[in-house]
Amino acid sequence: MSAAAAIEPKSLVEVLRSMAETLRDLTREFPTWSLPEAEVGAVIGQAQQVRQLSHSLTAVLAREADSRGLGSDDGLSRTDWLRSQAEGALDGPEAAAVTRVGAAMNEPRWARLAERVAASEVPVAHAAAIVRLHDDVARIADPDHLAAIIDTMVEECHVLGRRELARLVAHARATLKPPAEVESEEAGLRLGRSFRRVRSCAGFSVFELRLDPEGAAIVESAVDALSAPRPDLCLDGGVGEVDPRTPATRRADALLEIVGRGVAAPEGVTRSPRTTLVVTMSLEALLEQVRGAGLLDTDAALSPSAVRRLACEAGIVPMVLGARSEVLDLGYTQRLFTPAQRRALAVRDGGCSFPDCTVPPQWCDAHHVVHWLFGGRTDLLNGALLCGRHHTVVHQRGLTATVAATGVTWHL
Ligand SMILES: [Zn+2]
Numbered sequence: 001m002s003a004a005a006a007i008e009p010k011s012l013v014e015v016l017r018s019m020a021e022t023l024r025d026l027t028r029e030f031p032t033w034s035l036p037e038a039e040v041g042a043v044i045g046q047a048q049q050v051r052q053l054s055h056s057l058t059a060v061l062a063r064e065a066d067s068r069g070l071g072s073d074d075g076l077s078r079t080d081w082l083r084s085q086a087e088g089a090l091d092g093p094e095a096a097a098v099t100r101v102g103a104a105m106n107e108p109r110w111a112r113l114a115e116r117v118a119a120s121e122v123p124v125a126h127a128a129a130i131v132r133l134h135d136d137v138a139r140i141a142d143p144d145h146l147a148a149i150i151d152t153m154v155e156e157c158h159v160l161g162r163r164e165l166a167r168l169v170a171h172a173r174a175t176l177k178p179p180a181e182v183e184s185e186e187a188g189l190r191l192g193r194s195f196r197r198v199r200s201c202a203g204f205s206v207f208e209l210r211l212d213p214e215g216a217a218i219v220e221s222a223v224d225a226l227s228a229p230r231p232d233l234c235l236d237g238g239v240g241e242v243d244p245r246t247p248a249t250r251r252a253d254a255l256l257e258i259v260g261r262g263v264a265a266p267e268g269v270t271r272s273p274r275t276t277l278v279v280t281m282s283l284e285a286l287l288e289q290v291r292g293a294g295l296l297d298t299d300a301a302l303s304p305s306a307v308r309r310l311a312c313e314a315g316i317v318p319m320v321l322g323a324r325s326e327v328l329d330l331g332y333t334q335r336l337f338t339p340a341q342r343r344a345l346a347v348r349d350g351g352c353s354f355p356d357c358t359v360p361p362q363w364c365d366a367h368h369v370v371h372w373l374f375g376g377r378t379d380l381l382n383g384a385l386l387c388g389r390h391h392t393v394v395h396q397r398g399l400t401a402t403v404a405a406t407g408v409t410w411h412l
């Protein structure tokens with residue numbers, strides 16, 4: 001406070017100019033080779049402090065500009081005005097972030113954030129991510145739930161790196177959306193899936209595959225599991241050679257292997273549980289006692305009904321979190337149909353058990369009529385084969401069925 005009081009308002013620009021001059025001289029002329037080793041790191045740390053402080057000062061001034069409406073006379077957006085003032089030192093996204101934070105700092109709702117940004121305790125980029133999350137979901141989220149999450153972020157975000165905060169924001173975004181909204185978004189994206197041959201060239205066929213987050217995660221986890229380098233595929237069989245295939249070639253080979261296995265699998269038994277798709281969500285959300293969505297490794301969100309459907313099948317591990325975010329062990333054997341059980345279901349149901357569906361057994365999922373989450377047993381009288389499409393329908397609508405030794409009757 002005392003140093004600030006000593007600066008005449010008019011001379012702020014002079015003070016900064018001379019600091020910049022000093023830094024410029026230091027960068028250009030300081031004999032860095034003469035620094036003791038212990039100081040090299042310390043100087044880097046201080047230089048980053050200067051950077052963060054100058055960002056904070058920029059945000060404080062952006063707040064001032066916002067309250068005075070600067071730039072609007074020239075017909076410039078606040079962001080463009082800021083960029084023009086920064087003389088090329090701010091790129092578009094940075095300028096947008098500073099503008100967003102500056103404007104928020106003028107609102108009573110963000111008083112605490114404004115205080116922490118001005119004190120340089122919270123990086124401007126972090127503050128921008130938090131304000132943006134709030135702006136994006138404020139219309140649809142439960143206000144108390146949103147306020148609790150935002151307030152926690154404002155207090156705790158300084159310990160997080162940029163990536164960690166981005167993950168947290170993605171998770172919050174997913175949990176704050178009403179499940180119905182996530183579900184209808186999912187349905188829309190699922191309809192947007194496409195796979196087509198784009199063109200042929202030089203003897204190759206080029207395909208385009210467009211997938212929603214769930215589809216993409218399934219393909220990626222399956223392909224990843226099979227696309228590790230295999231030195232034994234080396235052309236001349238030499239010892240200690242590396243796999244001659246590029247990563248892209250290995251992924252193509254993996255995809256073909258998966259398709260080949262699917263086609264060649266004996267009736268009713270496919271899906272070796274070697275691919276693992278990890279979905280994280282709380283047990284309460286899964287049981288639909290609270291609002292929430294599942295989160296894939298890629299941070300894509302899934303509705304509770306989609307997670308329950310995925311959890312019916314082998315190879316997909318729902319990482320269900322208990323109250324204190326510890327992973328609950330829901331038991332592998334208790335929830336998966338064995339190959340023998342799948343063969344029995346294939347014989348009994350003859351394919352998808354949904355009325356009038358003709359999809360053969362090898363393309364079906366083994367669905368728990370009473371979900372194992374709700375105590376349903378993994379035995380034949382609680383199992384029903386369903387194709388992917390009808391499996392989705394059954395979980396979305398929460399359909400029930402009666403299972404007899406002779407077959408399944410769906411209650412539509
Ligand atoms: Zn199911």
Ligand SMILES: [Zn+2]
Pocket residue numbers: 352353354357358359386387388389390391
């Ligand atoms: Zn079907």
